[in-house]
Structures are given as structure tokens and as C-alpha cells.
Amino acid sequence: MNKLTDQELIDELRIRMMENKRALEELKSLNEKLKSVNKKLEESEALKSHFISNITNEIVNPFASILGLSKSILSVNKENWKKVFTMVALIHTEAFSLDFQLKNIFAAAKIEAGEVYPEIGKVDIQNLVRSVTDSFRIEAQKKKAVFDLKFDIPVGEDNIFYYKTDPEKLKLILSNLISNAVKFSFDEGTIAVRIWTENQGLSFSVTDHGVEISEEFKKEIFDRFKRADTSITSLNRGHGLGLSIIKSLLDLLGGNIDFKSEKDKETIFIINIPEAAEDEDSFTSSLNGNEMFFGDNEVF
Amino acid sequence: MTDPSTHFLYPSTLFASREPFIVNTILGSCVAVCFYDTALHFGGINHYMLPFWNGQGLASPKFGNIAIEKLLEKMQSLGCLQSNLIAKVFGGGNIIEATTAQFMIGDRNIAVALDMLREMRIQIVSQSVGGNLGRKIQFDTTTGEIKQKYIEKQQPINVSNVKLNPNPIINNR
Numbered sequence A: 001m002n003k004l005t006d007q008e009l010i011d012e013l014r015i016r017m018m019e020n021k022r023a024l025e026e027l028k029s030l031n032e033k034l035k036s037v038n039k040k041l042e043e044s045e046a047l048k049s050h051f052i053s054n055i056t057n058e059i060v061n062p063f064a065s066i067l068g069l070s071k072s073i074l075s076v077n078k079e080n081w082k083k084v085f086t087m088v089a090l091i092h093t094e095a096f097s098l099d100f101q102l103k104n105i106f107a108a109a110k111i112e113a114g115e116v117y118p119e120i121g122k123v124d125i126q127n128l129v130r131s132v133t134d135s136f137r138i139e140a141q142k143k144k145a146v147f148d149l150k151f152d153i154p155v156g157e158d159n160i161f162y163y164k165t166d167p168e169k170l171k172l173i174l175s176n177l178i179s180n181a182v183k184f185s186f187d188e189g190t191i192a193v194r195i196w197t198e199n200q201g202l203s204f205s206v207t208d209h210g211v212e213i214s215e216e217f218k219k220e221i222f223d224r225f226k227r228a229d230t231s232i233t234s235l236n237r238g239h240g241l242g243l244s245i246i247k248s249l250l251d252l253l254g255g256n257i258d259f260k261s262e263k264d265k266e267t268i269f270i271i272n273i274p275e276a277a278e279d280e281d282s283f284t285s286s287l288n289g290n291e292m293f294f295g296d297n298e299v300f
Numbered sequence B: 001m002t003d004p005s006t007h008f009l010y011p012s013t014l015f016a017s018r019e020p021f022i023v024n025t026i027l028g029s030c031v032a033v034c035f036y037d038t039a040l041h042f043g044g045i046n047h048y049m050l051p052f053w054n055g056q057g058l059a060s061p062k063f064g065n066i067a068i069e070k071l072l073e074k075m076q077s078l079g080c081l082q083s084n085l086i087a088k089v090f091g092g093g094n095i096i097e098a099t100t101a102q103f104m105i106g107d108r109n110i111a112v113a114l115d116m117l118r119e120m121r122i123q124i125v126s127q128s129v130g131g132n133l134g135r136k137i138q139f140d141t142t143t144g145e146i147k148q149k150y151i152e153k154q155q156p157i158n159v160s161n162v163k164l165n166p167n168p169i170i171n172n173r
Helices: A006-074 A078-112 A125-135 A137-142 A167-184 A215-219 A242-253 A280-288 B064-077 B105-119
Strands: A121-124 A146-152 A162-165 A190-198 A201-209 A256-261 A266-273 B005-008 B014-017 B021-027 B031-037 B042-046 B085-091 B123-129 B134-140 B146-151
Touching (some): A006 A078, A078 A137, A078 A167, A125 A190, A242 A256, B014 B064, B031 B064, B042 B064, B042 B134, B105 B123
Parallel strands (some): B005 B021
Antiparallel strands (some): A201 A266, A256 A266, B014 B042, B021 B134
């Protein structure tokens, strides 16, 4: 073995020191990352317990009032029958919000289980949008908010615009956008819903004048269980699932979402959905057709 | 024998069944992990787009770490034993030219599969990963056999799985 000169020894040591330093720095940055992942884990644990308390608030309580109200209706005197109207209206509101929330929870569960598929059909867009806004009319009336619907779409002779997409998923997407707009709109506000065609599909925008989205919240707006207002006394219901569901469903339909929110101005959400292929089968026809011949070297 | 039913596997979903099925899917930078139970003779497959879920959005099988775990759970719920499983891994092509490691989604997707399967002690009996072409694959759930065809680059690939997330999620790796 040849002897190292002092100079070579010093050089070698320097290189090793440098390597050591680099490794240390790498370790440091990895540690930082670990810290942030740990923080996320803690948060998600907290969210989980928050979710359970939410369930009590938002599922058990409405059920209790539905049960209570229906019981009172059963025992109402004939002369007081007018009271029944208000009670039925209350039951409807509670049941509607319950139904909407359960739909969201089931949708999220299905997406997380990886069992959600597009079910494409010919959809009468105007009809679908109107049925969604109608279903939120009572909620909006409570705030004296009104809907302003505008369609800018080419209609056929029968005055109907058909679009190939998944009706149920589109409905849930719009319901969540409109529900949020109603929730965060100021009293007596206008919620503008616009629908127009673009060369790459169909666009929807929902605009409200209300609480703006904070810069901080903008980053995590599509995360699950994140809500703009997390105080337990918050008047606004919901699990913070809406936008995360919208995002996943749009992924499935090949669409996208964008939003803008400024203080004292409007908050606008825009979604765009490309038209689905002729029907579900044609999407896969190139796979099923005769062109799919495999050679021996292509079998695994 | 009657022809088995076919199923088209969309990105971010998974599929497993004890009934005979032919599962088709198209992979770009996405990866599909197929499990096959050698004792009960049935299989399952997933199709994920990104390597890790980092708390963004729903914890769906769009992300490798979740998709592989969920597929294993699903197989187990259908009665299979982890020790009877074998795996095959496909996809992870670098369809879109990328130079920085953080954007090499295909490579990172493959790495997740290989790492997780090693940890789960599930043997990978065959694989076709990487490269820069897309793949069409066809999985027979009763035999575990997979047929694969490369998709030529010129051919327009119309499925959303080839499209990259416009805001690539940089995961903590």
C-alpha cells in the first residue's frame, strides 16, 4: 500500500468532511419534511374527532327535530291545523339538509373506496340546473337571497340543450357549489349562476357576494374536512367535504375548477366539464374491438 | 365456457372480483398493481396517478400508497390470504418529458409500488414499467394473466390518465 502524503491526507479528509456536511444537510431537510408530515397526522387525528362531534351535531340533532316535529303533528288539535304547515316546512328543511349531507358522505366514501365510475347519459342541462337551484330555494329564502340564472347555450328546436355527461355527479357538484354560495352569501344577496359553452366543453360559474375566502384557506380549500369556519358554534353546517368531492368528481369527468375571491367583492367558482364520448362503450371500444391482438411476448 | 364480463378500470379506482372478469385499462405515467390469489384463483387491480397522498383532497386510490393498501384490503375482504398473493406491476412511463426528479411522476409511481410490495412481502412475479410509452393492459381475474400493448406516441391518447395534474403535487419523499 502506498503511503499518502500529508497533502493527500488533508484533501481526503476535506472531501469526507464535505460529504458529511452534505449528508447532515440532507438529514436536516428530511427531518423538516418529517415534521410537516407529523403535523398533518396530528391534524388529521384532530379532524377525526371533530368529525365525530360533527356527526352528533349534524345528523343526530336534525333527526331528533324531525322525530319531535312529526310527533307534534300527530297530536295537533284540529283547530290548530295551520301550525302543521310551519312544522312540515321545518321537517322538510331538516330532512333536506340531512339528505344532502348523507349524499356527500356516501359520495366521499365511494371515491375513497375507488368505486366511482362515470355513468354517462344525455342530460337536459337547463332542467338539471333549475332542479338544483330549486332545491336550495328554501335555504336561500331564509337569507332573503335570490338566484340569478343565465344560460348562454345553443338550444335545439325543442328549446332543450342536451349534453353528454354524468347527471348524478354533475348534480352533486352543482349542489355543493350552490350550497356553499348560499351558506356564505350575505343576507339579501344575489347568487349568480351562469352556464355557457366553450370550445372545450361546458362551463358553470357560481358567484356570491359574501364572506371572502382567506388567503390561508385558499391553499387547503380542496382538502377534506377543511371548513372556512371551524368554530363549533358556527351557524353553518357541513363537514367540509363539499369541495374535496367536487374536485374528485371533476377528476373523474375530466373537468377542472377554478375560483377567485376578493375582500368586499364577489367569490366566484368556475367549473368546466368536457363532453363525454358518444357513450360509455366507445370510450373502451378501442380496447374491446378486434384490433386488440396480443403477441406471445406481450403476455405477462 | 361463457365469456367473462369486461370492466374498464378508470384512473383512481380499483377493482377486484371472485367472478371471472376481463379488466381493461390504459396507463400513461400511472401505475397499475395487480394482485392474484394463487390459492383461490382470483385477482384485483388498481390504477393510481400519483405516488403519495399528502393530505390534499380525498384519500382516494388516486394515490399509490392508498390504492395499494385499499386493494389489499379489498382482496382480503373477498377472502384471500396475504401469503397467497402474487403481484404484477405495470405502467409508470415517462410520457411527458421531464428532467427534474420531482416531475418524474412515472418513476416515483413505480418506486411506491416496489417499496410497498416489498414491505408487504408480496412477490412481484412480473412487471413492465418505465420507458416513455403508454400501455394498454388487459387483466384476466381468473388466471391472473395480463396482456399488454404499448401505445405509440403519435397516437392521440384520449384518456384523462395521461394528463398530468396541472398543479403537480410535490410529495414529501
